[in-house]
Amino acid sequence: MAKTILAVDDSASIRQMVAFTLKGAGYEVIQAVDGEDALEKANKHTVNLVLTDINMPRMDGLKLLELLRKLSNYKTVPILMLTTESGDDIKAKGRAAGATGWLVKPFDPKRLLEVIAKVIG
Amino acid sequence: MSNDLEQFYEIFFEESSELLADMEACLLRLDVNSPDLEDLNAIFRAAHSIKGGAGTFGFTDMTETTHMLETLLDKLRKGELEVRSEMVDAFLKAGDVIKHQLAGHRGEGEADPAEAAAVLEELKKLSDETQAPPKQEPSNVQTQTDAPQEKPPVVTNSVPAPETLAKNSYCIEFSKFGLTDAALDNLHNNLKSLGSLQDKTASGEHDVCKLFLATDKSEEDVWETLAFVVDPEKLKIESVAANNAEDKVSQIQAKNNSESVIHDEDEEMSLDKMPPAPGYGFFPDAPAAPREDGSSDLVAKSSNQNADQRQAAKSSAKAAPAAASSEASSIRVSIEKVDQMINLVGELVITQAMLAQTASQFDPVVFEKLHSGMSQLERNTRDLQESVMSIRMMPISFVFSRYPRVVRDLASKLNKRVELKTVGENTELDKGLIEKIADPLTHLVRNSLDHGVETPEKRIAAGKPAQGTITLRAFHQGGSIVIEVSDDGAGLNRAKILAKARERGLPVHDGMTDQEVWLLIFEAGFSTADAVTDVSGRGVGMDVVKRNIQSLGGRIDIESSFGVGTRISIRLPLTLAILDGLSVAVGDQMFIVPLNYIIESLQPTSADIKTVSGNGRVVQVRGEYLPVIALHEIFNLKPNVTSVHEGILVILEAEGHKSALFVDDLVGQHQVVIKSLETNYRRVKGVSGATIMGDGKVALILDTAALVMASQQEMV
Structure with missing residues (x-):
């Protein structure tokens, strides 16, 4: 069965590009527009990996991370932060919130797939 | 890619x-x-x-x-x-x-x-x-993808390493815990191969190894060399400027003094660590971090756990109720898709009407089920149509939102103080209308600012607050949407407009009502501005505004009070795709008259009909003489009735003028799906479009405004 990835980004272009790239590589993709949306969708579906933006309206990626990690079935699901913020500060915060790793935007689709393959194979 | x-x-x-x-x-x-x-x-x-x-x-x-x-x-x-x-x-x-x-x-x-x-x-x-x-x-x-950001975040104290080949100096500090002598030696040798290495470990430190390395390599290379052997959590690489490197190392040294202790082979602590690669990284101790080759037991364990968790996730996801109500989420769809859907629903409505007509010939008692099915179909179709139409609806805030900027820029240019208020931004109207209303509305707002609102000095002199107010208001009224642009400025100057109209040779007289006078400003090339500014007043604009509004099937009205303010209201149909119409019969033909132009319909007595100078006919309705438009004459049809008092007169109003449309009979009121005649056939004078009726026949939609204007000109 294809692995399912939850892609969270408030920017439709980025989100759809991510989804397109991932689908092309044979993953199932669920899209969410912000943290709240993602949390809801994470509850409804079984997800093998979460790819989330940090800076989003309503609920940001850090809060999402924190809340996801509180869910019993998301304790060990890999969560990657997809962010333009490359400072150590944000990474430290992401790490504290339970992120598995990070990936800076802008990224190229090849690298995205590479990183994801490393995490969920 | x-x-x-x-x-x-x-x-x-x-x-x-x-x-x-x-x-x-x-x-x-x-x-x-x-x-x-x-x-x-x-x-x-x-x-x-x-x-x-x-x-x-x-x-x-x-x-x-x-x-x-x-x-x-x-x-x-x-x-x-x-x-x-x-x-x-x-x-x-x-x-x-x-x-x-x-x-x-x-x-x-x-x-x-x-x-x-x-x-x-x-x-x-x-x-x-x-x-x-x-x-x-x-x-x-x-x-962003350059080296400074690529350091794994565990290296908290580091300073970006220059990419150049210049000599770099690093203070390296890591825990020896879990490392064999051989591994340490190996590490030392590897580091030596990078540059000159100095061991700064104090004699008293038993679990920490401190090294000073001067190398051509970047911090990443150093990191890479170490990361596979040393627990990255306990690894610290600090880039130091060459001159104070020694100092730093000795500082560190001074703080610690212990002896190195050798541990048994115990690879467990060497959690996998991704060597830094461009633009991404993993936190080594984070849940579900990826494994590298030769991963430790710990990682293997955690990944087993992972699998268990995933299993658990699956089962609990099944059990989990659909949590949390879904809030506003939206998808982006191209307008063509929506239009196609609207078209298809239009066809469906027509098919449904056709079926209904056929079904009506069957006995309702015998075919009860057919009839109840048909009425169900009708309801469903109508609901479907409504919801599909609502997709095209957008809040008018899409247009309103651009005006704060316009007003701000313009007000500062004109040295006026103006506040823009918007009311009813959430009023929805068709996307097509939204796009077309923006320009005319901009004209009106600019006009209000330029001609309407006075300068602060004038306003204070007139006993008004220095800051003027322009209000944009949108609301629904019946099947139309009304958009108002009002200001609390000087108002229109009747005398000035009349004078200007005379100057331009327009047929005016002092007995004209205010409403008629105000409408003069929509005449082409009409401007009462004393001086032409680069903002407005060049006389182009208002006539264009009026034309645009009319082409959308709307109309424009002005109310103004001298010294108090002006309000211009635009009335538009809610959508361009569907029209509320009255179907009228002439001979064997059916025509649709847009409902918003109809005031009333009546059956005149022969005494009300007067023939004026040759072929013109007028009808007297409540003391007003209205020109009669005989539809069969315009379209050259053979009517069932030829004398006006035997037929029906539909009183139409367009652009402030009234006319009476003479038809054989009224058939009914319909919501019709507008099909362009131009794209399917060609432009026909007096016809604005076509639609397909329930019986499958095509009915033409009358261009009411054009018909009324033509009849008025005949009168003159």
């Missing part, structure tokens, strides 16, 4: 325009004295999102501008800088620049690099005025 990206350009363009609009709206409502943090955050997010997208799609110019914007905004939202009105101006300008750059990438014109450079310079200046240490250089925009 780059070709694949192109299909997302359009989404990015649309999204960026929306973000820019949001940003502008936030900027305009930003109170410089007490800025709302939420607004600042929203503006920051918008800039940030655009930057992210622009970077991904390779629009470097946009990335640069948004980055600078973001830098300054970040300082503002963190309170490092105070918001000042110059900043808001600069932000607005930057927004314009990004807009132009966006248009450039869309292939709609060219961005001016000089303009962008000027704004960048301005933003940079504002941003540098902080007391706080200057942030990273704007030119760093595209270097």
